[in-house]
Amino acid sequence: MKAESMPKKKPTLRDISQATGLSSYTVSRALSNGSDVSAASRELVLKAARELGYVPNRAAQELRRNTRSSITVITASTSNYYYLDLMKGIQRTLRGSNRNAVVADIAAEGVYTEAVEDATVQDLIQSRTAGVITTLTLSAQNIKLLEDWDIPVVFVDSAPPEDAARVPFVLTDNFTASMDTGAHLAAHGYTDWLFLAYPGRWSTRRERERGLREAAAKHGAALEVLESENDFDSAHRTLSTYLDTPGHVLPRAIIAGNNPMVHGTLTVLQERRIRVPEDVAVVAFDEFAWAPLLNPPLTVVNEDSEAIGVIAAKTLTRILDEQLDAERNGQQPVPNYRPEDRREVSAHLIVRRSCGC
Amino acid sequence: MKAESMPKKKPTLRDISQATGLSSYTVSRALSNGSDVSAASRELVLKAARELGYVPNRAAQELRRNTRSSITVITASTSNYYYLDLMKGIQRTLRGSNRNAVVADIAAEGVYTEAVEDATVQDLIQSRTAGVITTLTLSAQNIKLLEDWDIPVVFVDSAPPEDAARVPFVLTDNFTASMDTGAHLAAHGYTDWLFLAYPGRWSTRRERERGLREAAAKHGAALEVLESENDFDSAHRTLSTYLDTPGHVLPRAIIAGNNPMVHGTLTVLQERRIRVPEDVAVVAFDEFAWAPLLNPPLTVVNEDSEAIGVIAAKTLTRILDEQLDAERNGQQPVPNYRPEDRREVSAHLIVRRSCGC
DNA sequence: GTCTCGACCCTAATCCTTTAGGTCGTTCGG
């Protein structure tokens, strides 16, 4: 309110100390609402802080306390709308705690490279992030690195590597969901499927493909797998050239591996005036806000990203709290992973019109 | 590579110093690739750092150097896809510099409140963010606060308040774009418009409304303005109850103020089986990836968010660099705003089918 | 009257880096 014009320099604890004649100890305690301070002194300090426009320097606080307040969400290509819901869940869970989430986009420039992954992890350690939620499978080396620094990691969507046997995760049962999807396509009588997929570095891709293969075998369908980089342009290009190469015919059903993949697929089909679902049926992974409003409304496999975000954030929060406790008791703050931190949630098909229903 | 198993504690500069027998000064200089270090020592230090798995503590660095590396992008309701493109532009510009962008969502929980705005700004100052790019008009008080801390701010999309006369911005000429939109609707012969708008706290809302009013007057159309909170649910609810209240008839054209507004609008129309554009024409502000694939393809006002992000980031970068220079020369690091930092870019209508074309 | 205890406050160390200001040899021009 009174925001008097501030002195030249940014006020620090010492300034309040001088203004009030109290020691920095007392000022600190007063500001952090601790004990050992009389009501009168506290009042005095608070008033001075307000008048000087004091705002604590978090870097200094965290350096001294050896605490950190922000967790990092590692994503690749945020243009995948899926992340919006995930973040919403995470944010919601964190709100009220004194932690906050920042996102580190590993493939901001479009393409993923190992170098960028390494640099990102290095950066996280430099900034001493409290914990990590990652949507992609980090290299074993990077996981080791984070572990060395006692930074807990929880995987969402993508599975941790084999040898990270205790690291928590929240996955959807993509295998079963893919089986179901295949069954649905088979029920329509389609026997000729094309799976437009992003790279296998996302473990979901592998599970989804595995489920589809199993379903194809079970229902006597033919499954073609087409791989693209994980963005709209690549998907568009990949499918286009596929359809243009002699010997390839339009499949009866296309399963788009994720959001950028459907986006590419539908665009290609629209450009070529191929009708959905009459000429080709389309189903896609990952529900998103606009799916019901597309032409035709899109049949999708729905994984509840927001709920996943909530679970992941809760798990991470618990681990971080335990670390704080451990540290207070003078123990090593190694992340305490529990078996039940490895969770799998199920996904189901939302049937709309693009599959032919 | 050799990632030997790390010692119990996290290695610091001092550890390297002890391991090499060199002083912390020399180690620091060696690591930061500075002068005053012999090639042999540098080699020694680098080797030790690698073996110990040393990673500098950024909090300590920034505290000492009095620098900060991250800028903050303030958004409200990230579910507005518009932000994705904006961020893309910002990230692209920042890549390669040693700065990075983090987003602070002011209305994560859906609703915007002044309290949250204040808390967010407070938080930014605590973490001593280097600079701010904000998509909404902050309160005069908060702008003053950031100014007091020499934190430069650039507004994108939303205009700064009147009295912040020198603060940079990158706006789109929403007034002209709205005029054009109105003209297009008039050309279709529609004389009965409904503008579904988000709150006026975003200055774009005001400009858009002003343009539409002017257009309506010019072309003899009737304009109704309907206000909703800035999210899908509110938009949906607001339009539904509007249509349900006796005396209100379906307008001939709906202009949706932004992404959440179209989302709500189209959903309502779909639920009621109102045909677009036969029964009602729809145009919307802000192009987004799915617009061409909707049913029918959506006519939108396109503002190039990515380009705006680039401009904003470049402006902010320049100001921050100048601050660094000033500080090096012992001057006060007050942000140096220039008149040409206040930019307006134009937007144009992308005509698709939802308007009746 | 002495002892104890709690409330309140202080000094100084500490967190991890960076850097101003010196030191100590060498080398080199004159």
Added chain:
DNA sequence: CCGAACGACCTAAAGGATTAGGGTCGAGAC
């Protein structure tokens, strides 16, 4: 041979906070 200049280091302070370890003082217990 002298002084200056330079390279390679070092010591110690600083940056803004927290906190261990002590003090002081007055009130209550005995």
